[in-house]
Each structure stands twice: as C-alpha cells, then as structure tokens.
Amino acid sequence: MPKGRVSIVVERCKACGFCVEFCPSHVLELSSAFNSKGYHPPHVVHPEKCSGCDLCGMYCPDFAICASKVVEPKKAGAAGSSNEKNVGPVQEGEK
Amino acid sequence: MSDNCNDDLDNDFNNELLKNDLVHLDLNPVENPVERFLRSDRVPHIWCPGCGIGTTVNSFARALIDSKIDLGSLALVSGIGCTGRVAGYVKLDSFHTTHGRAIPFATGLKLANPKLNVVVYSGDGDLSAIGGNHLIHAARRNIDLKVICVNNLIYAMTGGQTAPTTPDHSTTSTNPYGVFEPSFNLPHLVEAAGAVYVARWTTYHVRQLSRAISEAFNKKGFSFIEVISPCPTLYQRRNKLGDGLDAMRDYKEKSKVRNGCPTSEVGMTMTGEIIVGKFVDRERPDYQTMMRAQFNQSLGDRFVEQQEMEPVCS
Amino acid sequence: MKAHTVKADPHGVLTGTHFMDGDHACCEGALAAGSRFAAGYPITPSTEVVERFASRVPMVGGTFIQMEDELAASITLQGAVWGGAKAFTVTSGPGFSLMMEHIGYAAMTETPCVFVDVQRGGPSTGLPTLPAQADMMQARWGSHGDYEIIALCPNSPQECFDLTIKAFNLAEEFRVPVMFMMDEVVGHMTEKVVIPPADQIEVVPRKHTHKSVEEYLPYGTNGDQVPEMAHAGDGYNFHVTGLTHDERGYPNMTPQIQDKLVRRLQTKITDAADRIAMFEEEELEGADVVVVSYGITSRVAQRAIGMARDRGLRVGKLRLITAWPFPDTKIRGLAETIKAFVVPELNLGQMVREVQRAAGGKAKTYAVSHAGGGVHNPEDILKVIVEASR
Numbered sequence: 009m010p011k012g013r014v015s016i017v018v019e020r021c022k023a024c025g026f027c028v029e030f031c032p033s034h035v036l037e038l039s040s041a042f043n044s045k046g047y048h049p050p051h052v053v054h055p056e057k058c059s060g061c062d063l064c065g066m067y068c069p070d071f072a073i074c075a076s077k078v079v080e081p082k083k084a085g086a087a088g089s090s091n092e093k094n095v096g097p098v099q100e101g102e103k
Numbered sequence: 104m105s106d107n108c109n110d111d112l113d114n115d116f117n118n119e120l121l122k123n124d125l126v127h128l129d130l131n132p133v134e135n136p137v138e139r140f141l142r143s144d145r146v147p148h149i150w151c152p153g154c155g156i157g158t159t160v161n162s163f164a165r166a167l168i169d170s171k172i173d174l175g176s177l178a179l180v181s182g183i184g185c186t187g188r189v190a191g192y193v194k195l196d197s198f199h200t201t202h203g204r205a206i207p208f209a210t211g212l213k214l215a216n217p218k219l220n221v222v223v224y225s226g227d228g229d230l231s232a233i234g235g236n237h238l239i240h241a242a243r244r245n246i247d248l249k250v251i252c253v254n255n256l257i258y259a260m261t262g263g264q265t266a267p268t269t270p271d272h273s274t275t276s277t278n279p280y281g282v283f284e285p286s287f288n289l290p291h292l293v294e295a296a297g298a299v300y301v302a303r304w305t306t307y308h309v310r311q312l313s314r315a316i317s318e319a320f321n322k323k324g325f326s327f328i329e330v331i332s333p334c335p336t337l338y339q340r341r342n343k344l345g346d347g348l349d350a351m352r353d354y355k356e357k358s359k360v361r362n363g364c365p366t367s368e369v370g371m372t373m374t375g376e377i378i379v380g381k382f383v384d385r386e387r388p389d390y391q392t393m394m395r396a397q398f399n400q401s402l403g404d405r406f407v408e409q410q411e412m413e414p415v416c417s
Numbered sequence: 418m419k420a421h422t423v424k425a426d427p428h429g430v431l432t433g434t435h436f437m438d439g440d441h442a443c444c445e446g447a448l449a450a451g452s453r454f455a456a457g458y459p460i461t462p463s464t465e466v467v468e469r470f471a472s473r474v475p476m477v478g479g480t481f482i483q484m485e486d487e488l489a490a491s492i493t494l495q496g497a498v499w500g501g502a503k504a505f506t507v508t509s510g511p512g513f514s515l516m517m518e519h520i521g522y523a524a525m526t527e528t529p530c531v532f533v534d535v536q537r538g539g540p541s542t543g544l545p546t547l548p549a550q551a552d553m554m555q556a557r558w559g560s561h562g563d564y565e566i567i568a569l570c571p572n573s574p575q576e577c578f579d580l581t582i583k584a585f586n587l588a589e590e591f592r593v594p595v596m597f598m599m600d601e602v603v604g605h606m607t608e609k610v611v612i613p614p615a616d617q618i619e620v621v622p623r624k625h626t627h628k629s630v631e632e633y634l635p636y637g638t639n640g641d642q643v644p645e646m647a648h649a650g651d652g653y654n655f656h657v658t659g660l661t662h663d664e665r666g667y668p669n670m671t672p673q674i675q676d677k678l679v680r681r682l683q684t685k686i687t688d689a690a691d692r693i694a695m696f697e698e699e700e701l702e703g704a705d706v707v708v709v710s711y712g713i714t715s716r717v718a719q720r721a722i723g724m725a726r727d728r729g730l731r732v733g734k735l736r737l738i739t740a741w742p743f744p745d746t747k748i749r750g751l752a753e754t755i756k757a758f759v760v761p762e763l764n765l766g767q768m769v770r771e772v773q774r775a776a777g778g779k780a781k782t783y784a785v786s787h788a789g790g791g792v793h794n795p796e797d798i799l800k801v802i803v804e805a806s807r
Contacts, residue, residue: 211496
C-alpha cells in the first residue's frame with residue numbers, strides 16, 4: 009500500500025522536470041504523451057514508492073502536480089472543493 | 104531529462120487518454136494546498152517553463168497555511184516584472200502597482216490600516232534598481248512589511264537586460280559583451296539600511312523558504328527574503344547555463360547554508376557558491392511603534408490615535 | 418444625480434474665523450473633508466500644507482509621512498486610499514512632474530485622491546518662490562495615455578479651504594485623481610478664512626460596495642459609470658492593476674477591453690462635465706468682451722475689468738473654478754454672442770488654447786501672457802480688453 013498519492017493536472021504542465029528531479033523516491037518520469045501545448049507531462053512510474061511528501065507539489069512552478077499522504081483508500085470527499093482540471097495520474101501500473 | 108519516444112502505438116494510447124476527460128480515473132484528486140490561494144481562472148500562468156517564480160508561490164502558500172495567518176487581513180503588493188505578476192495570480196487583496204513602487208504603496212496601505220499584514224512580492228530589478236530608494240528607506244524606517252524579492256539576476260519581462268544583481272561577466276541584452284559592473288549584495292544592502300530579518304534561499308530550498316516566510320509573518324518590522332530563482336529563457340540561455348532544471352541543480356550543488364553569516368560575505372558571482380540561510384534576525388521597534396511612542400511623549404493626552412478606518416458606506 | 422453626502426467629522430473641522438494663508442487653509446480643507454492621511458515631500462511653495470497637516474493630524478487622529486521623494490509620496494497616498502483613508506499629497510512643478518506616472522495610475526485604477534500643485538515659475542527648478550500658472554496643461558495631459566481628471570483653481574485662502582473639500586468630494590464621487598491647482602500667491606497670501614461648524618459642511622463618503630463577495634466586481638458598473646470600491650482587509654480578495662483590466666480587475670490586454678475601459682474612464686467625467694463645471698460669472702449678458710481667468714490672475718483681472726467698465730466698455734467676467742474638464746459648453750455659448758475673449762494667465766498661453774478651441778472661431782481670443790514670477794499689471798490686461806473691444 010503506497011503511503012502517498014500523486015495528482016497531475018496535465019494541461020498545466022510545462023515539462024520543466026523539477027518534480028522528476030527532486031522527488032526523493034524517484035516516483036516520476038516525464039511521459040511520452042503530450043498535453044495540448046505540446047509538453048510532456050510527468051507520469052508516475054513507481055507509485056508504490058510515493059510517500060506523499062509533496063515535494064513535487066512544492067517544486068512545481070505551474071501548480072500542475074501534488075501529492076498527499078494516503079489516509080484511507082476510500083475516503084470520500086477527501087479532495088474538498090472539486091477541481092475538474094485535476095485529471096490524471098496517468099498511472100503506468102494501471103495500463 | 105529522459106525524453107524516450109516510445110513507438111507510435113504507445114503515443115496514440117497516451118494521447119487518447121489525454122484527449123478524454125480523465126476525471127473518472129481519479130475520483131478523489133488530491134487537492135493542491137496552493138490551489139485555494141490561486142485565482143484558478145487565470146491559471147496556466149504566463150511564466151516560462153522552468154521559471155522559479157511559481158515555485159516561490161508554493162512556498163508562500165505553505166507559509167500562509169503553516170503560520171495560520173489571518174487571510175482576511177493579508178494584502179499583497181507587487182511591482183512590475185515577471186515576479187510582479189504574482190499579485191494577479193493569488194486570491195488575496197492584491198495590488199499590481201507601478202515599477203519600483205510596491206514598497207511605498209505597501210507603506211500607505213499599512214499606515215492607513217495597521218491591522219493589515221502587508222506582503223511585498225517583487226523582483227530584483229523592481230526592488231533594487233528603480234525601487235532602490237524606497238527599499239532602503241522602508242528598511243531604515245523599519246516599516247512592518249514582509250518583502251519577498253525573487254532574484255533571477257536579470258530584467259526578465261522586458262527581455263533580459265542587466266539588473267543591479269546581474270553577476271559580472273554575464274551576457275545580457277544591454278551588456279552584449281559582458282556585464283562589467285559590480286552587482287548588489289542585496290542582503291548586505293538591506294541589513295545596512297536597517298532590516299530586522301534578512302534571509303536568502305533559492306527555489307531549490309522550498310521548505311526553508313516557506314519557513315522563512317512564516318518567520319517573517321511572525322516578526323514585526325522590515326523583513327527581506329531574497330529568493331534566487333532561474334530565468335531559463337533569458338539569463339540561463341544567454342549565458343549558456345542550461346535551462347531551469349540545470350539552474351536548480353546548480354543551486355543544489357553550489358548553495359552553502361550558513362545561518363548567521365555576515366552579509367558582507369554573501370555576494371554572488373556567476374558560477375561561484377551561493378550562500379543561503381537566515382542572516383539577520385534582530386529586534387528593532389517598527390515604524391508605527393516608534394511613531395506612537397514619540398507622539399505619546401511629545402503630546403501626552405493630546406495625542407489621538409488614528410481611528411480604525413471604517414468604510415464610510417454610501 | 419447629486420452625490421450622497423454626510424456631515425463632516427467635527428474632529429477635523431477648525432470652526433471659527435481665521436487669518437491664514439492659502440497653504441494652511443488648504444490643509445484645513447483637507448481635514449474638514451475627512452482626510453486623515455497625507456504623504457508628502459518638501460517643495461516650495463507647497464510645503465506649509467503638509468507641515469500644518471503634520472502638526473494637526475496627531476491630535477485629530479491620522480497619519481502624515483514625509484516620503485523619500487515625490488515618486489513615493491504620490492503612490493503611498495494611494496496605498497492609504499486602498500487601506501481606507503481619504504488621502505492627498507502636495508507639491509509644486511518639479512514634484513508634479515515626478516508624480517505624473519502615479520497620477521495616471523490613480524486614473525487607471527480609479528483611486529480617489531487629491532494632488533495639490535502650488536504652481537511656481539518653471540520650467541525645471543525655475544522660480545521656487547514666485548508664482549506661475551504654467552502647469553495647467555500638465556495637470557490635464559501630464560501622464561501618458563488617455564485619461565480624464567478634474568482640476569480646480571482657488572483664487573483666495575477662503576477658496577483654498579472651500580474648494581479643497583470640493584476636490585475631495587469630486588474625487589470620491591467620480592473615483593478620479595483631482596488636481597488642486599493653486600499658485601504661489603494664493604498659497605502664501607493671508608486673508609480671512611471662515612470655517613463653518615462641521616454640520617454645515619457636506620462631505621462625500623467613499624463609494625464602498627455593499628455587495629456580497631460573490632457578487633462584487635471591482636470594476637463592474639451597472640449603468641452608473643463609477644464602480645463601487647472595496648478596501649484591503651474587507652474580505653473581497655480583489656485585484657487592482659495598472660494594466661488594462663476587465664470588470665473583475667484582471668489584466669485583459671485586448672483592444673476590445675482597452676476600448677471599453679479607457680472610454681469609460683473618459684465618459685464618466687465628460688458625461689458629467691456640465692455638472693462638474695464651476696465658474697463665477699459677472700455681466701455676461703450683453704458683453705462685448707469676456708475676460709476668462711482663474712487663480713490669482715482672476716484677482717488682478719477683476720481690477721482690469723473694473724477699469725474697462727469705467728471707460729464704458731461692456732466687459733463680462735468668467736472665472737474658471739474648474740479648469741478641467743474645460744467648460745466647453747459655456748465658452749461655446751458665449752462665443753455666439755460676444756466679440757472676443759481675453760485670457761490673462763501667468764504662462765505663455767495654456768488655457769487660452771482651450772478657450773480658442775471651444776470658441777470655434779465664433780469669437781476672437783486674445784491671450785495676455787506673463788511668463789510668471791509676479792502677477793499681471795492690471796493695465797496690461799486693460800490694454801488688451803480695449804484692443805479686443807474694437
């Protein structure tokens with residue numbers, strides 16, 4: 009059970025690479041997908057390693073990614089105000 | 104930066120995913136703590152890929168949460184430039200003022216309504232060149248302002264001209280053959296002028312920066328936090344220093360945390376070490392405290408405190 | 418549609434009969450109008466206004482700060498306005514020039530405030546202690562871009578008191594920076610100034626919104642061209658910018674929004690120009706010549722007009738109390754019936770150009786120029802009145 013969970017707002021990403029670089033657990037890689045601006049957003053390649061530290065979120069200059077600690081797997085309304093733009097993550101593991 | 108181009112089939116699949124509304128894949132998206140402070144209807148913002156300004160905003164948002172500051176009494180004032188655009192993206196009472204004059208505007212706000220917590224969020228050119236005079240006088244007066252100076256070593260918005268902070272021998276659009284002027288050591292300048300809290304971090308130091316901003320919120324007087332931040336499009340590119348990520352790696356490698364370091368020793372060069380840390384944390388009465396004390400002493404009972412500014416409603 | 422007014426706060430009103438100069442009277446006018454904040458920088462011949470404010474306001478309840486330069490003073494006062502205060506600054510020519518960017522900022526962000534210019538000889542350092550009226554065009558056009566302002570010209574210390582209150586009232590009503598165009602003589606002449614009791618002084622309060630946070634649009638107007646205001650700390654989380662902005666206050670830099678915004682900044686004043694216009698008129702009926710003047714020159718012109726009438730000439734007087742927006746309608750109307758306008762000014766021809774423009778060729782316009790440094794000789798004005806009457 010991963011300790012943390014990542015959310016990526018794909019359309020905001022500008023592929024700067026900060027999150028990939030500074031994730032202490034190397035959870036992320038830039039994907040080969042494109043968003044509508046032509047950037048490669050990151051995707052989670054090691055979801056099991058995510059600790060929910062949210063360093064990715066703190067580094068992201070585009071407010072395109074964040075992570076939080078997993079409290080309850082099926083905790084309803086955890087997101088509070090819904091943000092329809094919070095799409096993703098494109099979890100490779102789920103393919 | 105891995106940029107593996109998988110075969111076309113993979114690409115098509117990914118693109119298909121992205122084209123569809125992916126909300127159903129994540130029924131409980133994680134809420135980014137910064138989101139409630141953003142004017143989401145204005146995101147994505149105008150800052151370049153790899154620009155560090157957005158990163159500083161995350162640290163700022165975190166400080167707002169951790170310090171438990173009353174958001175209703177918070178006002179943010181910025182000047183002109185890339186960092187100046189922060190005012191337009193935060194969901195606070197925010198003022199995008201004129202070039203170099205965020206600090207005097209903020210002074211007026213604070214003096215008219217002392218209950219406000221006033222943050223000045225602006226860039227190195229705005230605060231130390233055209234705004235330099237106001238910077239030193241507000242520090243001298245110890246006006247209770249929290250100044251976040253995002254220093255990307257350049258005038259970015261206007262296309263990469265030399266700033267007073269541009270390290271020498273850098274190439275800029277107004278020094279195409281290399282800067283030959285010495286650059287400002289901002290922490291030294293503001294300490295000499297009278298600031299009570301002086302710190303420098305880089306956009307690599309996201310948590311330390313957040314903590315510094317929280318400390319500034321809890322401190323009365325003129326606080327100045329310099330954040331070294333990449334400008335990939337102009338400073339980095341023109342000086343063949345790579346992109347934003349290269350700058351961040353550079354900050355990680357070249358930064359030396361030296362809390363309490365004498366500010367005279369923290370000047371920066373283009374490729375040298377970057378001294379970061381909390382340099383100054385001292386006590387001096389702030390402007391309004393001194394003003395009140397002086398009037399009480401001189402006028403005694405005749406002194407009338409400024410009334411709370413009530414909105415005189417129509 | 419007259420603006421809503423309230424009675425002045427008695428704490429700021431120095432009721433009584435005084436013998437004071439224009440600068441001091443201006444300060445009292447500001448206090449009576451409810452101003453509790455000033456930011457300034459010393460410059461002759463205006464400094465006394467804020468010196469008096471600095472000594473009065475700690476006992477009334479307010480703040481004065483002497484800033485490091487006029488660039489700071491002119492924006493610090495605007496920060497204070499957004500913090501809830503009625504605020505002003507005071508300067509003369511060189512400082513007025515420095516303040517121009519921020520006058521434009523006030524116009525663009527619709528920040529109600531008052532800029533007092535006690536005019537002196539220019540250009541540049543010029544004649545620091547001597548009068549001129551050569552900043553009149555600058556008051557209107559000094560900042561870049563298209564914007565409107567209101568400008569008032571007192572001609573006595575009493576008017577320095579009365580019209581300062583009017584200046585603040587207009588600023589609040591139209592959410593515009595108001596230029597208070599004094600001159601060195603009016604500022605330094607000492608005369609009787611009667612300050613009435615506070616309950617006889619009408620003051621326009623801040624047009625603060627009553628809308629809910631969800632409904633409120635910082636630059637939204639519903640019919641009325643002047644938006645409602647909020648202050649920092651009221652909980653509206655609004656954004657103010659000098660960039661071209663939409664009704665939410667968000668930067669929106671398109672030609673469409675530019676057109677909408679800048680035209681409204683203009684029409685909110687020009688549509689009300691006839692209502693804003695204030696002048697003093699005398700014997701305009703049947704006049705052959707009308708002397709148009711303002712400020713200290715109007716006092717000298719009065720003498721010249723008397724001398725002309727003694728000679729049997731039919732001379733009317735039109736004293737501009739509001740110089741901007743320029744009273745086109747009045748001038749155009751007069752131009753139909755008179756032979757000529759005579760416009761004495763302490764400059765080489767500024768407001769006379771407006772008179773000429775508005776007259777549209779229907780009447781001649783004669784300038785009586787004076788480069789500044791003193792006031793006209795009444796005889797010099799009389800000479801031109803006689804010439805114009807031919």
